[in-house]
Amino acid sequence: MRTTQKDNPALQIKPKAPETAIWRHHHILDVDDFSREEIELVFHTTKAMKEVLSRPIKRVPTLRGKTLITLFYEPSTRTRLSFELAAKNLSADVANLSASVSSVAKGESLVDTLSTLQALGADIVVMRHPRSGAPYIATKYIEASIVNAGDGWHAHPTQALLDLYTIQEHRESLKGLKVVIIGDIMHSRVARSNIWGLTTMGVEVTLCCPPTLLPVGLGSQHHFPSVSIEPNIELALDGADIVMTLRLQLERQQSGLLPSIREYIQLYQLTEARLARAKPDALVFHPGPVNEGIEISPNVAHGPQSVINEQVTNGVAVRMALLYLLTGSQKQ
Amino acid sequence: MKPLLIQGGRIIDPSQGIDITGSLLIAEGKILWLGKGEKTPPQPDYDVLPARGLVVCPGFIDLHCHLRQPGFEEKETIATGTKAAARGGFTTICCMPNTSPPLDNQTVVEYIKSKSASEGVVRVLPIGCISKGRKGEELAEMGELASAGVIAFSDDGEPALNSHLMRQALDYSRAFDLPIIDHCEDKALTEGGQMNEGIISTRLGLRGIPNAAEEIIVARDLALAQLTGSRLHIAHVTTEGSVELIRRAKEKGIKITAEVTPHHLTLTEERVIGYDTNAKVNPPLRTKRDIKALIQGLNDNTIDIIATDHAPHTEADKLCEFDLAPFGISGLETALGSLMSLVHDREISLVTLIAKLTYEPARIIGNKYSKLGTLAIGAPADVTLFDPTLEWVVDTKAFASKGRNTPLAGERLKGKVMATIFQGKLVYKDDSINVKGS
Numbered sequence: 177m178r179t180t181q182k183d184n185p186a187l188q189i190k191p192k193a194p195e196t197a198i199w200r201h202h203h204i205l206d207v208d209d210f211s212r213e214e215i216e217l218v219f220h221t222t223k224a225m226k227e228v229l230s231r232p233i234k235r236v237p238t239l240r241g242k243t244l245i246t247l248f249y250e251p252s253t254r255t256r257l258s259f260e261l262a263a264k265n266l267s268a269d270v271a272n273l274s275a276s277v278s279s280v281a282k283g284e285s286l287v288d289t290l291s292t293l294q295a296l297g298a299d300i301v302v303m304r305h306p307r308s309g310a311p312y313i314a315t316k317y318i319e320a321s322i323v324n325a326g327d328g329w330h331a332h333p334t335q336a337l338l339d340l341y342t343i344q345e346h347r348e349s350l351k352g353l354k355v356v357i358i359g360d361i362m363h364s365r366v367a368r369s370n371i372w373g374l375t376t377m378g379v380e381v382t383l384c385c386p387p388t389l390l391p392v393g394l395g396s397q398h399h400f401p402s403v404s405i406e407p408n409i410e411l412a413l414d415g416a417d418i419v420m421t422l423r424l425q426l427e428r429q430q431s432g433l434l435p436s437i438r439e440y441i442q443l444y445q446l447t448e449a450r451l452a453r454a455k456p457d458a459l460v461f462h463p464g465p466v467n468e469g470i471e472i473s474p475n476v477a478h479g480p481q482s483v484i485n486e487q488v489t490n491g492v493a494v495r496m497a498l499l500y501l502l503t504g505s506q507k508q
Numbered sequence: 509m510k511p512l513l514i515q516g517g518r519i520i521d522p523s524q525g526i527d528i529t530g531s532l533l534i535a536e537g538k539i540l541w542l543g544k545g546e547k548t549p550p551q552p553d554y555d556v557l558p559a560r561g562l563v564v565c566p567g568f569i570d571l572h573c574h575l576r577q578p579g580f581e582e583k584e585t586i587a588t589g590t591k592a593a594a595r596g597g598f599t600t601i602c603c604m605p606n607t608s609p610p611l612d613n614q615t616v617v618e619y620i621k622s623k624s625a626s627e628g629v630v631r632v633l634p635i636g637c638i639s640k641g642r643k644g645e646e647l648a649e650m651g652e653l654a655s656a657g658v659i660a661f662s663d664d665g666e667p668a669l670n671s672h673l674m675r676q677a678l679d680y681s682r683a684f685d686l687p688i689i690d691h692c693e694d695k696a697l698t699e700g701g702q703m704n705e706g707i708i709s710t711r712l713g714l715r716g717i718p719n720a721a722e723e724i725i726v727a728r729d730l731a732l733a734q735l736t737g738s739r740l741h742i743a744h745v746t747t748e749g750s751v752e753l754i755r756r757a758k759e760k761g762i763k764i765t766a767e768v769t770p771h772h773l774t775l776t777e778e779r780v781i782g783y784d785t786n787a788k789v790n791p792p793l794r795t796k797r798d799i800k801a802l803i804q805g806l807n808d809n810t811i812d813i814i815a816t817d818h819a820p821h822t823e824a825d826k827l828c829e830f831d832l833a834p835f836g837i838s839g840l841e842t843a844l845g846s847l848m849s850l851v852h853d854r855e856i857s858l859v860t861l862i863a864k865l866t867y868e869p870a871r872i873i874g875n876k877y878s879k880l881g882t883l884a885i886g887a888p889a890d891v892t893l894f895d896p897t898l899e900w901v902v903d904t905k906a907f908a909s910k911g912r913n914t915p916l917a918g919e920r921l922k923g924k925v926m927a928t929i930f931q932g933k934l935v936y937k938d939d940s941i942n943v944k945g946s
Contacts, residue, residue, distance in 0.1 A: 287828070307830065307832065308714050309783030312782060313783055327713070328714075328831070330714075368710075391716075392707070399707050
């Protein structure tokens, strides 16, 4: 398709993405099976997509004739919208299906739903599900490419890749940077995917949270040599290049993991005073939606070091890049 | 029926300390004669089952399986479960009471006995509930269950979390000299748990089940066994810590026995990677370190027996998100094949393996079944023949069990059951085995 329209520069993607031979993913499930080279390929392609987004008409025909279905078993605003815009910018046909988890109880299984999507001719299914591993099960029952838009506590690969991309826009190299992730690591798919992606890129990761919100084994020097644990937020922030805060689900208090939200704020909120311990040019990330005044103070969330809005903007470009790369792997 | 001569096999019977090459004659459902080497039996007229190259041993006894009937016949029935047992070399299986209705009254016991008699192909010994409705609140009518013929009591699947109730059950059961079998799990620690807690559960984003959840209840039960002096049997031991606790208790002379399953002895938590719901089992598959301790426990008799915890489920039950899938592995038909890997790897001896599947479980059942698990003259002719080195591929479509839920599907195992004889009757034979007239 691109070759037949090569004369029209408005329909082309520049700079041309590099040779995509190293790309071997038919699905995007997590970044833990992405090599450094593949992540760099995503960066490079994202840069090309950002150029497309800077044009007055933000649309290229790459996915014309392809059908992308978003299948969300959990509420989402930005991720779903971001995927929808990304797909439309690439001229895909987009349809949305909101399945409620309760429909499982009514007897409609995930596998049934997937076979329906298969029958409807989906080429790509963007899927969010509250159960860890659901997209992995999906790949066994559908030929379409599955893009994981978040599964349980397990993974959120597109969020991690957009975070990585946003960091590398601000820094020459990721290698050797100190990234601090603060908050509910245990229940966070964003934290998990970021840990795998960041360590692949040579980043030193520090996890800061109450020990009740830390999943077992991450402090193992044997298994994760570039991950360290520091429950004290002041010490954790010392000399940090990047600070990522995570949304705290308010029900964690009820489940006995925290004595109170009040104490969490006292011990773990990212405030201006605490941020001052990081490097002066440190950047502040949050995957959204933000609980202002809980995990992060409003001044920091809207302050000069915050890149929260850049994350959202880059999200569309990264997702365009991933969809573009996936089409190269599509079975014709 | 003519007598049957099982000719020229390696006869291993740990109950009598026998490991010889020879022949075994069975007639009228009993072991009639055993001869060394090329000896032939005195009476002339018999059929011959050639056993050259095969191990001939007492029929296996499974102290822990789920037959799902009554209540869950889509998962398994007594007919299909006993056929699966026969294919796995088991001639006696003890079924757990978590049926619907549960085995907490004599009517259900009678139902199982009558179904087994009419539809079963091997011996089925029911296990009764500890508590009414398996609710962990009031004792079931254990005396009536004992008279109806249960061989033990258990609320399997549910631990008896109320320590007072557990103490009462242990005390009360002494009147019938039957063991209490406990599924050791501290539910407060396993709530929502999906797999072993560790690096893999962290990576997969699944809630973990820590070893401590098992060890806490094992430790409590050992204390109660000491307090009461009653017979306690610990079901499916999976952790290094539990093995150590049981070993120490045995050293102190506390009357306890313990079991381990083939899957906990041979498979690790890594099987869950990829979210294989067929590797979802409770207690969960653990680590190499735990397996090492379990094997050591088998070898020093800290762990008395191997039991399958055969837990069949339908394909639809397991065809779903990992969190929603039920726990359980269909184990009767792969037990020997997977356990033989331990023998081939020289982790345990063939004789130990057979003892843990025959003589030792018979000792725990005891009472009027004390003649099971042996090839002694006059004992019921329950005999299993297996080829210790034959390789085969696990084809779940060929299972007799309705439960095809095994993480071993498609895998190559070395060691295969070739024939199973129950009370003198050939209830399973491999296609390659031919019985000839003499």
